[in-house]
Amino acid sequence: MTLQTDVAVVGYGPTGAVLSHALASYGWTVAAFDREPEVIGLPRAVHFDAEVMRVFQQLRMADEVLPTTIPVRGMEMLNAQGEMIFCYDAPQDVGPLGWQGGFMFNQPELERTLRKKASTYPSLQVHLGTSVRDIRDEANGMVLQQDNGPGSRTTRARFVVGCDGGQSTVRAILSDKMFDYGEHRTWLVVDVLVEKDAGLPRVTVQYCDPARPATFVPLPGRRRRFEIMLMPGDTAESITAPGRVTDLLSRWLPPSSYSVERCAAYTFHCLVADRWRRGGLLIAGDAAHQMPPFLGQGLCSGIRDAMNLSWKLDLILRGVASTSLLDSYQDEREAHVRHLIEVDIELGNIIQTTDPAVAAQRDSAARASGAPTMLANFVPEIGGKLCVGTDYARRPFPQPRCPNGQRHDELLGGGFALVGAVEPSRWATQVLHQLGGHHVRTVHPQVRDWLDEADAEAAIVRPDRIVLGLAKNADDLDDVLTPLASHLTPC
Numbered sequence: 001m002t003l004q005t006d007v008a009v010v011g012y013g014p015t016g017a018v019l020s021h022a023l024a025s026y027g028w029t030v031a032a033f034d035r036e037p038e039v040i041g042l043p044r045a046v047h048f049d050a051e052v053m054r055v056f057q058q059l060r061m062a063d064e065v066l067p068t069t070i071p072v073r074g075m076e077m078l079n080a081q082g083e084m085i086f087c088y089d090a091p092q093d094v095g096p097l098g099w100q101g102g103f104m105f106n107q108p109e110l111e112r113t114l115r116k117k118a119s120t121y122p123s124l125q126v127h128l129g130t131s132v133r134d135i136r137d138e139a140n141g142m143v144l145q146q147d148n149g150p151g152s153r154t155t156r157a158r159f160v161v162g163c164d165g166g167q168s169t170v171r172a173i174l175s176d177k178m179f180d181y182g183e184h185r186t187w188l189v190v191d192v193l194v195e196k197d198a199g200l201p202r203v204t205v206q207y208c209d210p211a212r213p214a215t216f217v218p219l220p221g222r223r224r225r226f227e228i229m230l231m232p233g234d235t236a237e238s239i240t241a242p243g244r245v246t247d248l249l250s251r252w253l254p255p256s257s258y259s260v261e262r263c264a265a266y267t268f269h270c271l272v273a274d275r276w277r278r279g280g281l282l283i284a285g286d287a288a289h290q291m292p293p294f295l296g297q298g299l300c301s302g303i304r305d306a307m308n309l310s311w312k313l314d315l316i317l318r319g320v321a322s323t324s325l326l327d328s329y330q331d332e333r334e335a336h337v338r339h340l341i342e343v344d345i346e347l348g349n350i351i352q353t354t355d356p357a358v359a360a361q362r363d364s365a366a367r368a369s370g371a372p373t374m375l376a377n378f379v380p381e382i383g384g385k386l387c388v389g390t391d392y393a394r395r396p397f398p399q400p401r402c403p404n405g406q407r408h409d410e411l412l413g414g415g416f417a418l419v420g421a422v423e424p425s426r427w428a429t430q431v432l433h434q435l436g437g438h439h440v441r442t443v444h445p446q447v448r449d450w451l452d453e454a455d456a457e458a459a460i461v462r463p464d465r466i467v468l469g470l471a472k473n474a475d476d477l478d479d480v481l482t483p484l485a486s487h488l489t490p491c
């Protein structure tokens, strides 16, 4: 039996679920496959940022997600003597994207919420306990071969997106070459449920102790996370043994004050796949890139991939754009991901050093400055040729609150928006019409300030809330739309 669908999504983790959800919300038929019958219960992501909460807002699920999170409170990095050498003070106010800067959460719980919300779309069919083992590119679409117990079925789809994680089958079919930054460290990760708070820190603490680097992370409710680096002589088996875990945690908690919910040893890698697309076959999320968890950006990056792809696939499936638009996907997302990986490696080098001499040098440099170095927020740009300009373009558009309490994105709608008082040329009006965009002429005072800072009168905002470009006049608007328009089909 062959199933027909617009898009097949292989892997229904956070990346696959967000992509499926977004595509189904555009009205496309989506078949999502996951080899596991349930969400993966391992201790994995605990942090996502404001941009990701904005995606949940866009997918109409922020109200369900928010109560399961706590805002990020900050981070302290301590040396072996307990002196603070670096810190990050997380602002507690709502930031420029309409949400607090970051949230702590529990990945399996978030995935269940995502799945529940996505199940309200009749055009999305989810096949759990179903492994995809082969994909063929045929003249009239991609054909997937899947295994679900005794039977084997096929699915025909116009596009297939592999969101099937670090060991991706789809990546292996596409091209298994990956760029390896050469960072491979193994850590024990333990989630515990505490009886009461037991005096644990309120912020994330990185113990930059060369004898045994470790991390503590406060999480919502009674859950707390400990991450402990493996040292010479440790093995994944020996360190996950219950007695050994109790031993290692005794530095923070007496054994009677908590229960271990789950623990695992992971080797973190910094990898970027060489090729993210061939024709209608694509990869996203951990299938395309992997990074250590110091910045808490692996899942966030997968969700950004999904939102980048969803509007492009929508335009192509609608016949508005040609498949060449997908050439921009890897260019845009790879630049962003590489920037994050490179900062993650720098942070990891501070935390993970096991050389006492290097640690002593690090500590004396920190002491010399008299106070702990404050870590600053940074927002990477996306790459590629679709967006015009840098600094303000290629980054998320601000999201203030409107006087009626609405968040500004609700005013912009889900598609393209031209925000500002510049009147577009006839050609630009036609392009915006073809894209399904609309013109918001009344500029919110905070958006006005942002435009002034950028020395612009108007901005074009993409459906993934990234700024396509800025304009002072109609000619600039034509310039901003030209690269995107080159992928649109003639009207």
Ligand SMILES: Cc1cc2nc3c(=O)[nH]c(=O)nc-3n(C[C@H](O)[C@H](O)[C@H](O)COP(=O)(O)OP(=O)(O)OC[C@H]3O[C@@H](n4cnc5c(N)ncnc54)[C@H](O)[C@@H]3O)c2cc1C
Residues within 6 Å of the ligand: 010, 011, 012, 013, 014, 015, 016, 033, 034, 035, 036, 040, 043, 044, 045, 046, 047, 048, 107, 130, 131, 132, 133, 163, 164, 165, 166, 167, 168, 169, 189, 266, 284, 285, 286, 287, 293, 295, 296, 297, 298, 299, 300, 301, 302
């Ligand atoms: C200890 C740890 C801490 C982390 N902390 C953070 C953090 O704080 N913030 C953050 O943003 N990220 C963090 N991450 C990273 C984050 O967990 C991953 O980036 C995220 O899970 C990737 O999502 P994904 O959907 O791309 O892949 P996955 O979550 O791996 O999902 C892939 C899915 O594909 C399915 N699958 C695989 N092969 C097939 C097949 N052939 N057919 C069908 N289905 C298949 C799998 O069953 C799985 O459900 C952390 C990771 C770890 C390990």
